[in-house]
Amino acid sequence: MGHRKSVIRCVGIGPGDEAHLTREALSAITSSNVIVGYKGYIKYIEHFIFDQKVISTGMTKELERARAAVDEALLGNKVCVVSSGDAGIYAMAGLILEVCNELGLGVERFGASQNGLDEDQDQQKPTIYFNCVPGVPAFVGAASLLGAPLMHDFCSISLSDLLTPWEVIEKRLRMAGEGDFVVALYNPRSKRRDWQLAKALQIIGDYRQGETPVGLVKRAMRPGESVSIHQLKDFPVESVDMESIVIVGNSSTFLVGPFMVTPRGYLTKYSLNK
């Protein structure tokens, strides 16, 4: 195990290219000596990779990547696990912690040793020093391109039923509809999961007008980006793919020029001195 600390930092690189990367994320990437990530994301940071070892695997190989990150850290490496968007939203941070737990490893906060907390730990137990470097989440990047749809209470629901029973997802869609939340839909549609999105919009439609604005953002901040705003009653479900985020307005969301806006209520309560 050596004397070097085992470090894993889960880093969100934000949506799209490096323009939306934070300085802290950049510093975590460049100061690591092993980088683990999905192939499709590594390309967005490849010019920040110098002598770091890179472990990249395909989609749906999350568990494999998490295990590799932990194994590399246990060799005394400083591992950076990159995710698109934020590292803790439908991404890798939770899985890394779960794997550490499953393997019976100690987990401490990376950075805590500077506070002298090192002495408290059980030296017999291999310990992973962990932290999460937040990034701009995909749905927040998408929302920014749509204008300001998230100005009031919102929720995020993934339509992927690979790991979550559809009944649970459906219940959440109902609650989101009834609670009049703005709703961001992750993983809205893929070749294999082709009926969920229409069903989801139908459920929300039980609680909302057909004219409710629904934003569709594909490949936010990436080559081929597209942004469009539709109505709940005739949303182009067929044009949605895995690289899309769908944002359904609440009962007050309206359009201003090419943008969606969900009001918070300032102009209802206070008058504008024209």
Place this chain on the structure above:
Amino acid sequence: MGHRKSVIRCVGIGPGDEAHLTREALSAITSSNVIVGYKGYIKYIEHFIFDQKVISTGMTKELERARAAVDEALLGNKVCVVSSGDAGIYAMAGLILEVCNELGLGVERFGASQNGLDEDQDQQKPTIYFNCVPGVPAFVGAASLLGAPLMHDFCSISLSDLLTPWEVIEKRLRMAGEGDFVVALYNPRSKRRDWQLAKALQIIGDYRQGETPVGLVKRAMRPGESVSIHQLKDFPVESVDMESIVIVGNSSTFLVGPFMVTPRGYLTKYSLNK
């Protein structure tokens, strides 16, 4: 009005200090000639202010700031409106668009002119070129310090009843509880709003075990930061202030070392090859 375009860019500077600022946000700040923002946030970016005019006002002066931003833009300025966290989450982006709408101004997407869309607009109508530069939202910064609580479906609810009737907030809390969402609570408590948080936790508690982990983060990524994890049944409501974010786990959220984790289900479905 002159020939210079009227530009407003709403910029999220992320939680805390410049480590969590994106490059695009930095570029929007430095390339503007007027900066508008709440006094408390301007200090986090003051070393990026060179010759830009600064208009800063106190808390609850959002409408005043939005109006000032629009007025400055109409003089032909490139205005940057800064918000902490993300610019479109309980922040300024929506209000700016609402004010433009209320004043009957044209609104176009900033950057669209490069695509030759300029010709389409009505030249008689003063037009604001708008965009939103996303930032790491406050609740995402807080979540990162707590570990990985947002790994599954979540919602965000503001407990401020200044602009939203309490019945609407209460309904959303119930739906969030019943839908088993992870819940991020914004504006959880202030000197004047001292009973809402306890009531909110009680409502969520109708649907969740008393042992459910609840994270409390104060001043995330700022001097005086504090991070602690409690249980729903004995959460220290009295210690919460306006600079706090509270994150309530869902029915599966558990602890790994000093962190909260909401599992997505990988380890239930797949076994870890130990």
